[in-house]
Amino acid sequence: MAPNPAPRRGRRPARRPRTRPTAVALGVLLTGLLATPAQPQDGTGPTASPKAPIGTVARTVGDARFEPGPCPKTAEPVAELDEARCGTLTVPENRTEPNSRKITLGVAIVPAATDEPKPDPIVWLAGGPGDDAVGEAKMAIDGGLNRDRDVIFMSQRGTYSADPQLTCPNIDEFNARATGLVYGAPATERLHVAATRACRERLAARGADLSAYNDTESAADYADLRAALGVDQWNVFGISYGTHLALIYMRQHPEGLRSVGIDGILPPATAGSALTWSSAKQGFDGLFKACVQDPACNRRYPNLSATFERLVRELEAEPVTTTVTLPDSQKQVKVVLDGGALVNWLTSATHVAEGVPRSVDELAHGKPQRVAQQWAAGKYSPQAIGRVAHGLVYGVFCSEWTPYETRAQALRGGQDAYPSFPRSVQAQAPQLTSLREDCDVWNVPAAPRSIREATRSDVPTLALSGGFDAQTGAANGPYVARTLPRATVVTVPYEPHVVFATSKCAQEITVSFFDNPTAPNTACLNHLKPPEFEIGP
Secondary structure, three states, X not given: OOOOOOOOOOOOOOOOOOOOOOOOOOOOOOOOOOOOOOOOEEEOOOOOOOOOOOOOEEEEEOOEEEEEOOOOOOOOOOHHHOOOEEEEEEEEOOOOOOOOOEEEEEEEEEOOOOXXXXXXXXXXXXXXXXXXXXXXXXXXXXXXXXXXXXXXXXXXXXOOOOEOEXXXXXXXXXXXXXXXXOOOOHHXXXXXXXXXXXXXXXXXXXXXXXXXXOHHHHHHHHHHHHHHOOOOOEXXXXXXHHHHHHHHHHHHOOOOEEEEEEEOOOOOOOOOHHHHHHHHHHHHHHHHHHHHHOHHHHHHOOOHXXXXXXXXXXXXXXXXXXXXXXXXXXXXXXXXXXHHHHHHHHHHHHHHHHHHHHHHHHHHOOOOHXXXXXXXXXXXXXXXXXXXXXXXXXXXXXHHHHHHOOHHHHHHHHHHHOOOOOHHHHOOOOOOOOHHHHHHHHOOOOOOHHHHOOOOOOOOEEEEEEOXXXXXXXXXXXXXXXXXXXXXXXXXXXXXXXHHHOOHHHHHHHHHHHHOOOOOOOHHHHHOOOOOOOOOO
């Protein structure tokens, strides 16, 4: 649900989020298998032999079966999977239908980096919706999650390495072309909805039951995975949309849960357009405040927040058109910047916070190229084409979000966050452009209202957020902790969406949490420094 920003300069490389709201996804076509299949043993019970590494035993539990085999396909080679134990989980597509067809989910288990791993592995829940967890293995292992535990990655139903794969490159390609159109124009929306309709028709024609791609079915998939792998107890770590799934999983399948980490938190009880506006405001304000507190930034770029709001109003009234060169291909593309495009650019650009004040200032002085190039580059990036499972995106949004948020409530979210913005901007929440119109086309039934209930659990939980997170605001951490009495809430300052991807401190806190879920070590927070903002001429 998040756009793909450029790498962060001046510190460590930033994770490219997916637009997911989108966050901010992973995968292009690569054939071939990255690991030799494990030699399967066979089992039928819920518990593996103590001597059998996780993922080496074929096992059927109920309607689910795990079968050891080759590693799932990934868009690019993932070296962290070279030693992985892999296979597939086969489950019903729709558990409410007695004769439902079966679907297959790819599984990869990266071994612990010690000869004596802890018995409770960590399962990774990817962002999106629509990202493939297997493709995120590098992020997890780079962060040290497999220090003394196996880490399990499974392609969520519909994602890149699952069968069926519910990706829709036509939507991604339209989103790239749309950077050359007026973002908020009715004609652009009609083209957007037409792309969504074409995606739906293609997936339905292939036999996909689009009503079955949702969090209730996905949570059951993970419950089946734990049983089919013979794991008595495990830990869950979800990022971005994966936190939404993790909170539902905690509620619907609490058995076998030792601890849960959530990073970039999206509460199922409040997810939707209004929350997205609130998150954008929090992230923008955090970044602008950091500039105010930096003497050099504040002196060179005074009143940055007011400048940004003024630019949104002016560009919505009179969009600016320019031509930029894409950094990877040297291809020249037309870019149109209106108020809505600027809001969505900044939502993503918090990942390259050091350059934001300069980019906004240049735009204010008639130089739109920096903003325009970043806006287009994220959409045209190979990482943005053909990797997101839009069948899962709309399956979640259209059954769990839009039925429980009215158009008036969504608009009020924009009005509350930014009263000065034109109504045309307020009506399109960042990352969720034309969502209601897309969902009318997608046409799946609403999930039971219980999907919106707050998760109440005494499972130890780590709630991580970033101070610059404009996609899932830091206030979501304390919000979900109200009903999680054993939660530790941590906001890592100066960091964007998904702090585990960009912050060594966040990684240390996370690893310490899985060692001691009731008392993670947060001492590194005391030594963090603000970014060094770029100061232009």
